[in-house]
Amino acid sequence: MTYSGVIVIRFFLKELIAEKEFSEDRRITLEEISNETGIHRSTLSKIANVKGYNTTTDVIDKLCVYFETDVEKIIKHV
Template identity: 70%
Template sequence: MIRFRLKELIADKEFKEGRRITLEEVSRETGIHRTTLSKIANQKGYITNTDVLDRLCLYFEVPIGSIAEHLPVNDTEPQSQA
């Protein structure tokens, strides 16, 4: 399963810049719909496209590996339907 690190990236940026950053601000700056950002941040197993990932890399100024990570799926854990 792919786990997105959006919440951690926002927290890191908030700390570095000394201010609060909202999903609305990220949406405005990246052109990614706020609902999509919310799903990336909160929905386990959410599927997105490479354009969204590219925009997040540019906004946070990080490589793709900082946006998402691969986690092995436990065979006993139910998988969400795509």
């Protein structure tokens, strides 16, 4: 979502994946996250790679559960 051409919501999916990979000492794929959360892999890819991608609160909630974290670690208003 944009306001006056400025992206106002930022996702931290790539950072969360990297942290989980480090803590579990293994590679984590979008396919694995998709299988465990029910979020379509293409949606995860868009969240990770498309600036300003718009998703639902249900998706954000599922990511919070998967990464065992608060919403503030998933998204940030910038």
